[in-house]
Amino acid sequence: MSITKSQKEKIGSIFNGNRFIIPAYQRKYSWTDTERKALWQDIEESIKDNMNHFIGTLSFKENKAVGLSTDTLYEIIDGQQRITSLFILLKVLIDKIQDEATKKSQIDAFIGSKDNLKLQPQGVDGEFLSKLFFDFENIQVAEINKRSHNFMYSAKLLFSAFVNALKPNEIEDRIIFIRDRIEVLVFNVESQAQAVKMFSIINDRGLPLRILDKTKSILMLYSTVHLGEQLNSQINDDFEKIFDSYDDILVSRDKLGILGRLEENTIFTQHYYSAKRLFPGTWNNKDGAETIFKNLKTRCEELKNIPNELKEFINNYLLDFRNFAVSYSNLVKEIETNSIYQKPFRYLEFTATLYPLIVRLYMQKKLNSLLPLLEAIEVRVYKLRGTNPIADIYWLSSVISESELTVDEIKKHLINYSEKFVSNHVFRTYLDSEIYGNGSVKYIISEFTKDIFDIETYNDFQVEHIFSREPNYDVSSYGFAEDYDYEKNRLGNLGILESSLNKGLGNLPPINKVSGYLNSVVSDTRNLAGEIQKGNFRKENVDERRKLIIDFCIERFKLS
Structure with missing residues (x-):
């Protein structure tokens, strides 16, 4: 079935005769059990009430078919979280069909084969989804180290638990319901520029999209519309590294028991706080994630009619953000193995405010030399005094990122910073007073x-x-x-x-x-x-x- 520019369709009609890829500018699968349970409950209630179920709008872009394939190929612009969840649920249900011939026909029609799924995420996510469907027994849970893979694995476990309680006729009823009675409003766009722009517009109107996805989409939009797609490949590659770094940080965080409040906004904002030179007119150390995102858009908008400068800005931002995220990930991994990192990072636990500076020092291979001084500052200023000054630290982080200060020069700045808030006299006074309950x-x-x-x-x-x-x-x-x-x-x-x-x-x-x-x-x-x-x-x-x-x-x- 070919999808027209705008029409209402059943899920079964969409998958039958079509294949879908999740392009690199899309966010990775991130639905949790909360969203998946809600989807299951909606389906159950609709079956009980004998009603069709409308799950919203899906947006696609038609691509040329590869080779001799008779299926039409589409990029998913918006809706991949819902489609992926339904796809996993449908596979779990079909696997429970007892008649092998019927099972095979349903898999061929709506799921595809191990090497050619009807729904294909890009890269390792596609490989994992295929393994989840056709080689589940050989997945080693301890070796799953990407967040999107954990989410897909959890989706299969959750849906399997629900489906295991069903009788054969109830399984058939739910397959038929998903195929014939779940409805979507479909939009099919024509060009890459239109696809990227639609993705950006759809996800920049108050809908719940993560900050890194929004950042990637807006850069893709300006590259596509104003730079003739020159940087699209670089944006995809660099953000793949940024996303992977963030996932790796989360895995290490849970393993080490540190960085309890870290989220995507954290690495996005911490990079910005240490990158003043990239935002000369708007940088402010008190900006939150949404304001920073607006600053990024503002900068791109200012340069959109000056292609060379726009390209240079996006290039510089990508390079710096990618290196910052990768270094952040490498640092957190090294905390587990480097003995000198154990106490300050895991026992004392550095305050989040210091991380932009710590990561920049790590990038320049100066962290080890300055670690005792940073530990002293954490104890004196952030723990003992209980204050959280940010201006000086973010300023120093940015200075370090744009100029090669020596270790002695940085040390001088840090000593002056600490003495400004907790000199030896003040330190002794705090230590000599009522101190129980203090984090130090x-x-x-x-x-x-x-x-x-x-x-x-x-x-x-x-x-x-x-x-x-x-x-x-x-x-x-x-x-x-x-x-x-x-x-x-x-x-x-x-x-x-x-x-x-x-x-x-x-x-x-x-x-x-x-x-x-x-x-x-x-x-x-x-x-x-x-x-x-x-x-x-x-x-x-x-x-x-x-x-x-x-x-x-x-x-x-x-x-x-």
Whole structure:
């Protein structure tokens, strides 16, 4: 069936006699179980109510058929998330048909073959979808390292769970319903320029499209309409690397337990914050993702009638963004294997504000030399003081990206930055005050012990009050006055202890905590047990301990 410029069609008519490719400028499959469950429920309710189900508008562009194929070939401009989900569901249903001849005829008509699917994503996504359909048993879940593959795999598992509960006649009913009673409004465009423009317009009107897809589509639009498609191939290739880098970051993030709030907007905005030179008239370190996207469009619009400058801008943006994303991915992967990255990235955990700078330093192979200083800044400024200054860091990130500053020059900027917010005097003052609940405490005490802990052990530690938060004894007999609520939360009265040990100590006096402390893997906690057991452990002891830890911190997290 040939699809006309605009018509209402059934899903069965669309797939019968046609093949579809998902072009490189399209977003990858990203529907979650939430959307897939909603699709299944819509189908079930429509069958129950004996009604057709309309799933919206699909947009295609007809391509020339390859070789002797009798099928018409179309690019999907809009609607691939719905089409891909229905395609996977239809295959799951057809696989449950008991009669082999009927099953084969349905697969031939609506699914295609292993090497020639009716729906074909580009590149490795197409290979994975084919394997999902025809070689599912040999997929190693642990080896799935792309987000789109995880989503496709999850779709098959979800639909299989729903379909397994159906009887043979119910399976047939649902195949017929999808084929004959799910309706779409179809648009068929004629040219590549029209296709790219339609994709950009459809997905730039408040519809839920991810920021990287929108960025790619707008660059494709200006390349197609104003540069005669000169950069289309480069845009596709570079964004493939950007998408893959982002997927790799997500895999490493989940594995390492870091970067909890990272999303696509994060790498998009962090790149922008460190790329001031690309947006000379509009760059602002407070811009959010949507404003940054508008700045990108504005820049392209300003240059659209100056082809050479437009081409140069898009080239520079692509090159810088691709290198930033790939380096970001490589850095996060290296955190697992590089011993010097373990503590600052996984135990302390750098604040997101520092990542544009960290990635730029990594790109220039200067990160390792400056890592101790960045760690000190994280402890002093972001954790201990609890502030999140961005202007100076984003400015420095951009300066580094456009000029080859030496390590010593960058170090000078960083020291000045830290002293501006937390000098040694201010650092000592913060350390000497009420500190319980601060994000730096566990890391500081862990470093003070000089022990080496694996990440699982470290994460299990809790900050423990030596003299209890809610004591069931008279604290004045230990030298504390009426200001105990303040004194109990100072650094000298705090230690770290495994959660299982801490659970049984409650509000006991220190002498009754000795046996628990002795069972700890933390040498400082065990030493505390010995000091307490010695007798006469009082406020003076925790005061002395506080001074020791503060002196340690001044040296351990020094600005040099």
